[in-house]
Amino acid sequence: MSNENKTEAMEDDFLNNTESQEREQDDSFAGNEDIEKGEELSLEEQLQEDLNKEKDKFLRLFAEFENYKRRTSKERMDLFKTAGQEVIVSLLPVIDDFDRALKEVSKSEDREMFKGVELISNKFKETLKNKGLQEIEVNQGDAFDAEIHDAITQIPAPSKKLKGKVVDVVEKGFKLGDKIIRHPKVVVGN
Numbered sequence: 555m556s557n558e559n560k561t562e563a564m565e566d567d568f569l570n571n572t573e574s575q576e577r578e579q580d581d582s583f584a585g586n587e588d589i590e591k592g593e594e595l596s597l598e599e600q601l602q603e604d605l606n607k608e609k610d611k612f613l614r615l616f617a618e619f620e621n622y623k624r625r626t627s628k629e630r631m632d633l634f635k636t637a638g639q640e641v642i643v644s645l646l647p648v649i650d651d652f653d654r655a656l657k658e659v660s661k662s663e664d665r666e667m668f669k670g671v672e673l674i675s676n677k678f679k680e681t682l683k684n685k686g687l688q689e690i691e692v693n694q695g696d697a698f699d700a701e702i703h704d705a706i707t708q709i710p711a712p713s714k715k716l717k718g719k720v721v722d723v724v725e726k727g728f729k730l731g732d733k734i735i736r737h738p739k740v741v742v743g744n
Contacts, residue, residue: 635686635731642687643735646728649679653726690727692738696720702727704737711743719743 595603652675659668690702697719698705706724711717720740727738 635733638685639730639733639735642682642685642728642730645682646736649682650725652678686731688729690729690734690738692720692723692727692740694720694722698740698742702734702737703740703742705742706739708742708744716743 652671655671656668656675659671662668692703695716703720704727709721711719711721719742721743722741723738724741725736725739727734728736
């Protein structure tokens with residue numbers, strides 16, 4: 555680019571900048587006229603604008619409060635559903651002990667003792683069931699699901715059908731409402 559072309563380009567840039575600055579000044583004067591018109595708003599129009607702003611604030615505050623009430627109500631319901639969770643979790647080993655006791659007592663010849671232990675066990679389980687406790691049903695041959703089951707070990711599958719499936723249940727799992735409070739411990743075939 556020659557010196558003359560550079561000079562012409564610089565002059566064009568200067569003229570364009572000057573024109574844009576003049577336009578900005580004209581726009582700012584127009585803005586001042588709008589401000590003066592705003593000052594000319596009647597008292598009634600100003601009060602109407604203020605009222606609209608306050609209505610908007612009120613509606614937003616009301617919506618926020620409704621959301622707060624809904625959230626706290628949901629939290630309270632969740633708390634009631636799982637309020638006894640800690641106590642019930644501490645009683646789960648007792649259920650396991652009853653199951654082991656029933657298994658051993660059934661081997662003995664004393665049928666009366668077996669019936670007595672079985673009645674106590676059933677009453678205990680029924681009481682916990684009424685409080686929302688549910689046993690998670692897991693049987694041999696069920697598909698292993700890592701979301702539900704807790705695999706404690708893997709063994710060679712006794713048959714091809716049990717490959718990747720539950721071979722044995724070591725410890726029962728339980729749910730309180732919809733929440734799993736103890737995952738069933740299982741042996742998986744590989």
